[in-house]
Amino acid sequence: MYARKTSLVAAGAASLALLAACGGGSSAGGSGSEASDDIAVSATDTTCDVDATELDAGTHQFTVTNTGSSTTEFYLYAEGDRIMGEVENIAPGVARTLLVELPAGEYQAACKPGMVGDGIRNALTVTGESQQLSDDEQLQTAVEDYTRYVGSQTTALREQTQAFVDAVNAGDVATAQGLYQVARTYFERIEPVAESFGDLDPRIDARENDVEEGGTWTGFHVLERDLWQTGDLSASGPVADQLMTDVDDLVTRVQTLELQPLDLANGALGLLDEIASSKITGEEERYSRTDLWDFQANLDGSQTAIASLRPVIAEADPDLAAALDSAFAATQADLAQFASGDGFLLYTELTTEQLQGLSDSINALAAQVSQVPAVVAG
Amino acid sequence: MKLSRRDFFGAAGVGAAGAVALGAGSWAAGRDAEPATATAAAGQDAVEFHGDRQAGIVTPAQDRLHFVSFDVITDDRDALVRLLQDWTTAARRMTRGQDAGPVGAVQGNEYAPPDDTGEALGLPPAGLTLTIGFGPTLFRTADGTDRFGLADRQPAALVELPAFAGDLIDPTISGGDLCIQACADDPQVAVHAVRNLARIGVGLVSVRWSQLGFGRTSSTSSDQVTPRNLFGFKDGTDNLKAEQPATLDRFVWVSGTESWMDGGSYLVSRKIRMLVEVWDRQNLRDQQQTIGRTKGSGAPLGQRGEFDPVDFTTQVEGDVAVPPTSHVFLAHPTNSGTAILRRGYSFVDGSDGLGRLDAGLFFLCYQSDPETGFVQVQRNLRTDKLNEYVQHTSSAVFACPPGVTGDDDWWGSGLFG
Ligand code: HEM
Ligand SMILES: [Cu+2]
Numbered sequence A: 001m002y003a004r005k006t007s008l009v010a011a012g013a014a015s016l017a018l019l020a021a022c023g024g025g026s027s028a029g030g031s032g033s034e035a036s037d038d039i040a041v042s043a044t045d046t047t048c049d050v051d052a053t054e055l056d057a058g059t060h061q062f063t064v065t066n067t068g069s070s071t072t073e074f075y076l077y078a079e080g081d082r083i084m085g086e087v088e089n090i091a092p093g094v095a096r097t098l099l100v101e102l103p104a105g106e107y108q109a110a111c112k113p114g115m116v117g118d119g120i121r122n123a124l125t126v127t128g129e130s131q132q133l134s135d136d137e138q139l140q141t142a143v144e145d146y147t148r149y150v151g152s153q154t155t156a157l158r159e160q161t162q163a164f165v166d167a168v169n170a171g172d173v174a175t176a177q178g179l180y181q182v183a184r185t186y187f188e189r190i191e192p193v194a195e196s197f198g199d200l201d202p203r204i205d206a207r208e209n210d211v212e213e214g215g216t217w218t219g220f221h222v223l224e225r226d227l228w229q230t231g232d233l234s235a236s237g238p239v240a241d242q243l244m245t246d247v248d249d250l251v252t253r254v255q256t257l258e259l260q261p262l263d264l265a266n267g268a269l270g271l272l273d274e275i276a277s278s279k280i281t282g283e284e285e286r287y288s289r290t291d292l293w294d295f296q297a298n299l300d301g302s303q304t305a306i307a308s309l310r311p312v313i314a315e316a317d318p319d320l321a322a323a324l325d326s327a328f329a330a331t332q333a334d335l336a337q338f339a340s341g342d343g344f345l346l347y348t349e350l351t352t353e354q355l356q357g358l359s360d361s362i363n364a365l366a367a368q369v370s371q372v373p374a375v376v377a378g
Numbered sequence B: 001m002k003l004s005r006r007d008f009f010g011a012a013g014v015g016a017a018g019a020v021a022l023g024a025g026s027w028a029a030g031r032d033a034e035p036a037t038a039t040a041a042a043g044q045d046a047v048e049f050h051g052d053r054q055a056g057i058v059t060p061a062q063d064r065l066h067f068v069s070f071d072v073i074t075d076d077r078d079a080l081v082r083l084l085q086d087w088t089t090a091a092r093r094m095t096r097g098q099d100a101g102p103v104g105a106v107q108g109n110e111y112a113p114p115d116d117t118g119e120a121l122g123l124p125p126a127g128l129t130l131t132i133g134f135g136p137t138l139f140r141t142a143d144g145t146d147r148f149g150l151a152d153r154q155p156a157a158l159v160e161l162p163a164f165a166g167d168l169i170d171p172t173i174s175g176g177d178l179c180i181q182a183c184a185d186d187p188q189v190a191v192h193a194v195r196n197l198a199r200i201g202v203g204l205v206s207v208r209w210s211q212l213g214f215g216r217t218s219s220t221s222s223d224q225v226t227p228r229n230l231f232g233f234k235d236g237t238d239n240l241k242a243e244q245p246a247t248l249d250r251f252v253w254v255s256g257t258e259s260w261m262d263g264g265s266y267l268v269s270r271k272i273r274m275l276v277e278v279w280d281r282q283n284l285r286d287q288q289q290t291i292g293r294t295k296g297s298g299a300p301l302g303q304r305g306e307f308d309p310v311d312f313t314t315q316v317e318g319d320v321a322v323p324p325t326s327h328v329f330l331a332h333p334t335n336s337g338t339a340i341l342r343r344g345y346s347f348v349d350g351s352d353g354l355g356r357l358d359a360g361l362f363f364l365c366y367q368s369d370p371e372t373g374f375v376q377v378q379r380n381l382r383t384d385k386l387n388e389y390v391q392h393t394s395s396a397v398f399a400c401p402p403g404v405t406g407d408d409d410w411w412g413s414g415l416f417g
Helices: A135-169 A173-189 A191-195 A200-205 A220-230 A237-254 A261-279 A291-316 A318-336 A352-369 A372-376 B005-009 B077-095 B187-200 B245-251 B276-280 B284-291 B327-331 B374-383 B385-389
Strands: A018-021 A039-043 A048-050 A054-056 A058-066 A072-078 A082-090 A095-102 A105-111 A120-127 B064-072 B129-134 B178-184 B205-213 B265-274 B345-351 B357-367 B390-400
Touching (some): A039 A105, A058 A082, A173 A191, A173 A291, A191 A261, A261 A352, A318 A372, B064 B187, B077 B129, B276 B357, B276 B385
Parallel strands (some): A039 A058
Antiparallel strands (some): A058 A095, A072 A105
């Protein structure tokens, strides 16, 4: 049920262009540079063979072939697990390509059979000219990268919401249940952006008690109730159609989004605060109990925003950059304990001690992330 | 209704109603002495129990609170009346620093349980006030039963509060037929009072829920220093104050209803969890923009002194100084169109099992009508940035009758008489 399909995460130098060719995916709005090579990656359930260990700086194409029996993912990480490019949801027997521009530096190529955990990693050294960016350029690059991420997430959100809405309108409870958390993942990763559009976030994501007496409750969670609590979709059509309209509205508004570097830092913290204040209590997915999917989405969205800023942070405060790396890794690992199949255990399957452990982990991470705004503001 | 600040503060007068201090007499030797007129140290004096208005509303907010809500478990109207009379007698005594009953904690028959529980022996009156309120369910139960023949005396203004956006109300710590607000400068004195009233009421009333508050979060007199709440901000700066009798008459005291409520006030209680761990990692600038005041001096953003008027037109670097999503912007009379008297207390009720303090504000406010008071302000706070850090978990509303005027009078005489 948890299948991130077409996420593109790009962060890096100003000239960085990233194009991913994953099924149904959107291009990341790069400059369209072409690769001169095609590096084979052979992924199985236990191995990840990358047909290169050293590359020249420039644009490269990777072709990932999954000969294993479970779905896999492929990631190219820069320092601090900054994602330079990724291919999601590579089914067994399928080959997919990734086009990515890599400036000089040390990278890791990783396959993630089963889509969970740290992955099987290979070192990759890229040599050639490395660019020196001014502080302002670095900040601008961070904003551009993150804005591109938001664009790709909302595009995926629209596609997945459409599929979900279609299933609801067809009265297909099982399919709609399967698609619910997929669509929501794309929303939860970038929720602070939706929040910045005032009424859009409540329209899409309000819980029943968020609505004041006499107000109308709309969005995902109404359908969540219909799907899990009542199982009755006979009156859900208009709610589903309204959700689609609101998501379309979000996609449109994101196209003219103007973010500031501080928005990235504050948004990263805001996503963790979301987990720490209401998700940890199980308020968010009270009918489906898929709260841990939201944890993961919020955490990934937060990590991506911080990763975009990582070169700025690393220059100003290397210790903080290192502390952030290890705190994100620790929380990712803490959450991964509860992975199950393609997703997670239900909220109700965790003990109080386990929830407290997650809460402590998120709070420790958030304490590090809360140092970032001061660094960004200089 | 839109107000300007001038309507508001032009009306300031003199004298804090109902806050006449009495000396505490020989409390140090026991709690059985009659009150004397000698002055004791600040924070130890008695507050006069009798008056046209109940004490504990505009009385300068004491430092500690014990609040209790009761369900009435008898259907016998006469028994309830007798209880209110007994309570009044005990309240009169305890606010003077005496034992709850005439015998005392240690003077009685060795084989009888004492008529005072004893933990306040040797303690001063500590400014104790006891304020009573009647909940909507006293008049009509949830299913509409008129248990005490009071239904036709239920004020139109006394209705359950509506649900607000973001509420997470726990019914087991909400509502109630009766409430007692005990405020004192010594927590043990407040607890002692509530405990003895509960003891006296055994078999007739049952404690529905109760709440301790360890520190005041408001000032109700301009003589008081503004305290800080658990978000670290001064709270109570722009509260209604005892020194503004005309404003209080307009917004706090009930008048002109020609009913038993004239001279009374409505009390709204809201237990508000504050997510202090999340708040504490917000940067200072965001904290200030959330409240709309500076954390240090308490001055409105864009102004200099704590008591400088809030000015929503002041600009700083091209932006309005007080953001339209800030708490002060939305709560201020200019934008809410009304005013309330806040009298809340901070609480920390242990931890919540998720590694977080169960901390917050036990919000209390008084107004002449809940609909044009709390409800109107709270609705206006729908877009308050503060909402990200708080959650309302309990809710209640009570009609607080006018004061007990003398030794023959009792709590509820107007209602039941
Ligand atoms: C935990 C929750 C709350 C916190 C931490 C909080 C904090 C504050 C602070 C720091 C101030 C500024 C100082 C002052 O003028 O007193 C203030 C003002 C005020 N608050 Fe709250 N408050 C909370 C809840 C509420 C609620 C629920 C209401 C009413 C529905 C409310 C109504 C007001 C009003 C009317 C003012 C005065 C605004 C003005 O005239 O400038 N507050 N609050
Ligand atoms: Cu959400």
